[in-house]
Amino acid sequence: MAGFAGGAGLLLAGLLIVAGGLKLMRPKAFAHAVYRLLPKHLNRRELFAAVAAPVVGGVELLVGAGLLATAARPVVAVVGVSAALYLGFVVVVGIAIRKGTSCGCFASFSDRTASGAEFGRALALAVLAVALFVLELTSPAGTWWSTEAVLWSLGLAAAVVVITAFSGRIWPSGWLLLGRIESRLAGVDLPASAPIDAHERTALITAVRAAPSVRAFEEWLGERAATLDWRRSEVRTSAATPPGGPRVPCTLVSPRTRDAVSVTVSVPSAHASAAVVIAVVDGRPVSAIGGRVMTGPEPARR
Known part of the structure; x- marks a missing residue:
C-alpha cells in the first residue's frame, strides 16, 4: 500500500x-x-x-x-x-x-x-x-x-x-478535477455594513427595475421573472474595479429569489440606468449589460 x-x-x-x-x-x-x-x-x-x-x-x-x-x-x-x-x-x-x-x-x-x-x-x-x-x-x-x-x-x-x-x-x-475558476464579482467589493435608508432603497429598486439590463434579463427569464421578489431585496453599498479601470462606488441589489435563480444587480453610483445584472439560472452564469443578455462570450438563447 x-x-x-x-x-x-x-x-x-x-x-x-x-x-x-x-x-x-x-x-x-x-x-x-x-x-x-x-x-x-x-x-x-x-x-x-x-x-x-x-x-x-x-x-x-x-x-x-x-x-x-x-x-x-x-x-x-x-x-x-x-x-x-x-x-x-x-x-x-x-x-x-x-x-x-x-x-x-x-x-x-x-x-x-x-x-x-x-x-x-x-x-x-x-x-x-x-x-x-x-x-x-x-x-x-x-x-x-x-x-x-x-x-x-x-x-x-x-x-x-x-x-x-x-x-x-x-x-x-x-x-473536471479543478473546475472553472472565474467570477463576475471578482472585481466587486463586499457590501458595506451600513444599509441604505428605506426611502432611498425604494427609489433605487424602482430605478433598477427600469434599467435596460434588468428589463432585458427579466424578458429573457420569461415567466420565471415572477419568482424575483424585489420588495424584499438586499440593498447595500459597495465598490467595483473594472479591468484596467479605476475603482467605482456602486450599490448591490439582490432580490429574494427561488426556483434555482439567484440575481445580483451592480449599480454604478447615481447611474441606475447603467445597472449590470449578474445572475445564476439553473447553475448557469448569466449576465445582462446595456440591454444585452449573455451566458459567457455568446448571447444567451432561450
Missing part, C-alpha cells in the same frame, strides 16, 4: 496548495462565495466573508506544504489535519447545494451554484484523505517520494475526474 499512500498524499497536498493559492490570489471571488453561503442575518457577515480567503487559503497552503515537507517521513498529525479539512469541504458543499448557492471550491469559485459534481469530487477526495490517515496511523508506509507513488497519484487524479464527471456536471471537460 506504499504506492497508494504516497500517491494519495502527493495528490491531496498538491490540491491544497493550488486551492489555497487561488484563494489568496483571487480573494474577492472567494469572499463573495462565502458571503452568499453565510446566513443572511449573521452579524458582521461581510467581515467573516472578507477574512475567509486569507484564513482558509492560508490554512490550505500550510497543510499542503506540510504534507509535502514531511513526505519523506509522513507525520500522522499533519495527515489528520488534511483529512479534517477535506471532510469539512464535504460539509460545506452539502450546505451550498441545499441553499442553492456556490461553495467557493474550485468550480464554485465562479458564480455557479454548487452541484453534484462538486459534491462527488469533495467526497472522493475526503475518502482518499481519511484512507491515507488510517493507513499512516496503523501501518506507516514510509516515504511518498517514489516513482510508484507518482504513478498512483496520476491514477487517483484520473479516478477523481471520473467520479466528478459521473456525479453531475460534465462541462467543462478540460477542468
Whole structure:
C-alpha cells in the first residue's frame, strides 16, 4: 500500500496548495462565495466573508506544504489535519447545494451554484484523505517520494475526474478535477455594513427595475421573472474595479429569489440606468449589460 499512500498524499497536498493559492490570489471571488453561503442575518457577515480567503487559503497552503515537507517521513498529525479539512469541504458543499448557492471550491469559485459534481469530487477526495490517515496511523508506509507513488497519484487524479464527471456536471471537460475558476464579482467589493435608508432603497429598486439590463434579463427569464421578489431585496453599498479601470462606488441589489435563480444587480453610483445584472439560472452564469443578455462570450438563447 506504499504506492497508494504516497500517491494519495502527493495528490491531496498538491490540491491544497493550488486551492489555497487561488484563494489568496483571487480573494474577492472567494469572499463573495462565502458571503452568499453565510446566513443572511449573521452579524458582521461581510467581515467573516472578507477574512475567509486569507484564513482558509492560508490554512490550505500550510497543510499542503506540510504534507509535502514531511513526505519523506509522513507525520500522522499533519495527515489528520488534511483529512479534517477535506471532510469539512464535504460539509460545506452539502450546505451550498441545499441553499442553492456556490461553495467557493474550485468550480464554485465562479458564480455557479454548487452541484453534484462538486459534491462527488469533495467526497472522493475526503475518502482518499481519511484512507491515507488510517493507513499512516496503523501501518506507516514510509516515504511518498517514489516513482510508484507518482504513478498512483496520476491514477487517483484520473479516478477523481471520473467520479466528478459521473456525479453531475460534465462541462467543462478540460477542468473536471479543478473546475472553472472565474467570477463576475471578482472585481466587486463586499457590501458595506451600513444599509441604505428605506426611502432611498425604494427609489433605487424602482430605478433598477427600469434599467435596460434588468428589463432585458427579466424578458429573457420569461415567466420565471415572477419568482424575483424585489420588495424584499438586499440593498447595500459597495465598490467595483473594472479591468484596467479605476475603482467605482456602486450599490448591490439582490432580490429574494427561488426556483434555482439567484440575481445580483451592480449599480454604478447615481447611474441606475447603467445597472449590470449578474445572475445564476439553473447553475448557469448569466449576465445582462446595456440591454444585452449573455451566458459567457455568446448571447444567451432561450
